[in-house]
Amino acid sequence: MFIARSETAGEWKAIATAISTIVEEATFEATPQGINFRGMDPSHIALIDLNWPNSAFEKYECSQPIKIGLKIEDFVKLIKRASTNDKVELETKDESLLIKFVNSYKREYLLHLIEPYTSSTPLPKISLNSKTVLKTKSLENLLDDIQVVSETVNISAKKDQMTLEGQGDTGHAKIVLDKTNEDIISIDIKEESVATYSLPHLLDIISSLSSVSENVSVEFSTKMPIKLVFKIGAYGIDLCYYLAPRIE
Incomplete structure (x- = not known):
């Protein structure tokens, strides 16, 4: 079981758009502590490392670690349909991700998941001056x-x-x-x-x-x-x- 509800859509819109600048497919890892993403572009010159703690969500439930694979362009298209004041709720449903926008009325989308990446991307071990x-x-x-x-x-x-x-x-x-x-x-x-x-x-x-x-x-x-x-x-x-x- 995985459910994450944000008070507004702005953060999801911005973060998903940022990730879409480097990859076409994204694997998010949800754990009881929060959501993480790490990915590198195909040319291996750009890398994003995201840490989104559970305390940043209005509601967060994740009983055990789960990997969520998405075609990020499709996810961005859907998440951009949210209005500024919409609450955004994500929930895994079998092989899909249920996306809900809630304000004066509720809208729901079901986005098919893809096979998540199993390999991990290491962070650069560098000291910067x-x-x-x-x-x-x-x-x-x-x-x-x-x-x-x-x-x-x-x-x-x-x-x-x-x-x-x-x-x-x-x-x-x-x-x-x-x-x-x-x-x-x-x-x-x-x-x-x-x-x-x-x-x-x-x-x-x-x-x-x-x-x-x-x-x-x-x-x-x-x-x-x-x-x-x-x-x-x-x-x-x-x-x-x-x-x-x-x-x-």
Whole structure:
């Protein structure tokens, strides 16, 4: 038996959309402690690790661990039919997932499950030297500014400063951030670092989650993966996103 009810649809919409940016099929693992997802894109450059504790749900029942395999695009299409104030309830029914939207009236969908993945994806074992916490929407806007001229962003950090740069056929863009910027929560630089990453990949994940995550932690080191940590809602939902660097 598995039942999970959320007070609003926003978190499911955002998280499902984020996952759909890297995989076509997703396996969620529900345990008595909550829901987890970990998956990597086919090219092995992007990874999402989700921890959704049971305390974040209005109602949560899971007597034993269960794996739920979904075609994520189909799930996203259904979950986006929910209105802003709808409660969303998921329940396993034999080989299907029953999805209920409840507000002034109740709507139900039955989504056929697929064979879940049995193999596990390990997390990168890396130590990163630069960490900046800032407003998620601000980071989205800054990267949009860079994408006007470039498909990649060069991120560098030194002392109490982080710099975003992009260069392409049309020109060059540079943005310098430090602790005086009102949207910067904190900057912690242990060692000067510089690396380049794909802008479309970063913007896909950030734009998916900016509506439900107020702040994002950005961690990286020279020629190492970037790690984005999104705190979602007020009840301890964590989504970590890793992206491999572009090596010229």
